[in-house]
Amino acid sequence: MSQTIAEKILAAKSGESRVSPGQIVDAYPDLVMSHTATWRSVSVMKKIGARKLYDPKRLAIVLDHISPAKTEKYAADQQTSRNFAREYGIERFYDVDAGIAHLVLMEHGHVKPGDLIVGTDSHCTIYGALGALGSGIGYTEVASVWVTGKLWMKVPTTIKLTLNGRFAAGVSAKDLMLHLIGTLGADGCGYKSVEFYGSALPQMSISERMTMANLAMEMGSKCVFIPPDEKTREWLLPRLKDSSTYEPVYADKDALYERSLDIDLAALTPMVACPHQVENTKPVTEVLGTRIDQAFLGSCANGKYEDLVIAARILKGQKIDPRVRLIVTPGSKQIMLEAMRTGILATLMESGALVTNPGCGACAGDGGMLADGEVSLSTANRNFVGRMGSNKSSIYLSSPATLAASALKGVIADPREFY
Amino acid sequence: MEDKIQGRIYKFGDNVNSDIIIAGRYLIYIDPVQLAEHAFEMLGEGFPAKLRSFDILVAGRNFGCGSAREQASTAIKGLGIKAVVAASFARTFYRNAINDALPIVECPALYEAVAEGDQISIDLARGVVSHAGSEYGFPGIPESVGKILKLGGLANYLKSTLET
């Protein structure tokens, strides 16, 4: 009894009956994912002379960060990853056309509640939207998990966040997370697990939960959980190969939390993260009128279908400001297809947007690079110096609604006037 | 791996993030020397060149926050930096540093005490950092994890376990 979700999952995956915070266990992940970095893990395997994988069925590879190759080096690295997948018969291999790794893996039913997932990307925390424990590691460690099947993990303490009330019109999960990151700080949840509860949760869509679990990384979280409910089941069950494997893990009623925080969603307003740290948050009202050169709608934080819909609603029938370059990168092929079918893509194109192929896109500098002095608004999750080009450029982070409103006006704008 | 590390320190503040340490466009490299050429480039003029005359980095909270990119610790090693002392580390950087055999020390008190160019001495075995006549203790890395560091990083550690 009195175990948190993280404690239960780590106990289960390390063959322990129970664990406690601070304890170091050898855990066996259900899934080890790697993206464009895969070639590096392949080179480690070569370097150490390992040939055999612990369990090829536990690997997933999605080539998402640079899609497609624009230099010979990227092309060669992608080929290395492809060849590795073919050589080892990795079924869960998705090429440069599939989209963002996290979204693709969840869409295809490779993530389920209670899973332990590690990968070459810090935003593995996003899997917590489906009740899985996701945590990022480096490429050498991924190779190690490939070969040994396990890695050491220190059992985290858990912070409990309770959300009550409802968002005001124009305010969304991204604003909630920016508010939290600004309040708790970039290391406010460092090494910790985060569990979300509250009366607001049942109303939150899976897309919003993904945004939350994604952004939680920017508070330093080791992992984050939105406990599965009816919505999770509805979204995930049709995607699972075997629905009998759907076994959510919940915290015990008497689980011990390091800290508890209550948040009233109704009190929240649209937020932005100002250059050059995610924790440098401000209400949008304090930066209204800031000129922008570029607006990026995409990323694993806000490149989902629902996010495109929010933006399209504001942009419908209008033209973006001629000084703004609006880049829209659907998070995955599936998302792009749905946007094609429902007219969302046409609406975005008609407003003057540049719609790219699915992938990580401008978030990680794959296109959309900025020159000296340029400013970009972005729905991604990081605004560190030089991330999108020049170290003399600036990135503001916001929600899709704020982004759309701002693309129309040519300056950072309050989305609430469109609601 | 050396138990005692000493040298001149360069001081950073809080939240030195992964993109500052090594920008995404350089993740095509895994070689420490190539990476070092671009380490901290985003900070502008003089970087990384100026860091090459220092031995140890001392930083505030949450050093290495952001991406899980391993090349952050590789780039620092490539500069010839022998250790990083910080008030706290982001967990991904912490793990990657161990896997890369880059000694890391968590010591908020030292961060407060030092200035750029100071000499410090780290005794990994005793868990003590010395500076200007004072000694500051720091928590050791758990043995099960520390052995990775001692064997020269995860790749070497793995190789040795595979050979047995």
Added chain:
Amino acid sequence: MNMVEKILARKSGQQSVAPGDVVVTDIDLMVMHDLSANFVMKVFNNEMENASIADPSKLVFAFDHNFAPATREAAEALAAVRRFAAKHKVQHLFDGGCGSIHHCIMEAGLVAPGMIVIGCDSHTPIYGALGAFATGVGNNSMAALGFAHSKGWFKVPETIKIHFHGTPMQAVGARDVSQYLVGHLGEDGAIYQALEYAGPYIQSLDVNDRSLFPLQAIDVGGKCGFVNPDEKTIRYARELLGDGPAAARLEFFQNDADVRYAQVIDIDVSKIEPQVACPPTVGNVKPIDAAVGTPIDVAEAGGSTGGRLSDIRTLARCFANRKVHPGVRLQVVPASRGIYLAALREGLFETLHVAGANIFPPSAGSNQAFNMGALAEDEVMISTQARNFPGRNGHPKARHFLASALTVAASALTGKIADPRTLEVQ
């Protein structure tokens, strides 16, 4: 005089001109893409101090190689051109994602029959299908004469007429015939000459397909290419220009009955098979058999020769209820925003997407691998691109074959370069 000579005479204020004459003319439109705009701007800024642009309304910048710059350097280059445009009041700037330069510009209704269009892009001659005299010029002439004086100098070219007749065989289209001509004439087959594409076959084509011919004038060393304006040209141009800015400039110059040619070449298109330009050059054109069976990694239909609505429809027809071969990455790059929207509305993108293709922003696509299109050493691409020189698309040893959209589709289906005549659906 023929169409080209008439235009050159008119624009240089003369009664008539003849091959060999050097004329100085007014220029109606100067077009540059993101790379050339940057170069010309540098010449203008660095070598022509205190110069001003005579008529900024005649300049068009269309960013097509970069749709969203992938490097800081590219971002700086585009930013510099934007600043230049703002400073000199150049209103026609089409930013990344506008399409392939010439399709973007035509769609914007900026080119009218009868105009002289110069561009720092070797495929500028494409407007010859619209009844314009269009040719590529160097960065220096563009800056020194074009920008500063809205003028250009030309040596009136001799004209070669190619008379196309016959009915093409199944699965052979204008692209194949145009490529065949390049192979037939050779890369130096028409140096400094104008090419007139004529004959019943050309007449049977719509302007969209006719444009594939002058597009490749450069590939035989030609100065420009054109089709003598006819009813189709007139109708197409009127529709294209609508009430837009260039509508009033519309002027049709047609060949006189007694025009003389340096050479007349006769081509029986019924004998032409599907063509492919093999590495290492665009002139290395052979019947498709020479390449059939080569496994491919990437297939691309895009740009001026494969990203038109007709091409996307062709692809969609091929892939209705079919899948792209698992080993192939099929890239579809519409040539303009209008084409992108039309393809969306017609459900073509959905069909292709479901089949496994990837849709890219309107642009030059893999052309010189700015945003896409870099290959590893042993990779192979077949595309509708204009050039396949080594190193242009990643590793110098990567192989790039050029063909029609139909051939690209057939290859993407089978995973190997395929003869489109073996495809069931057309």
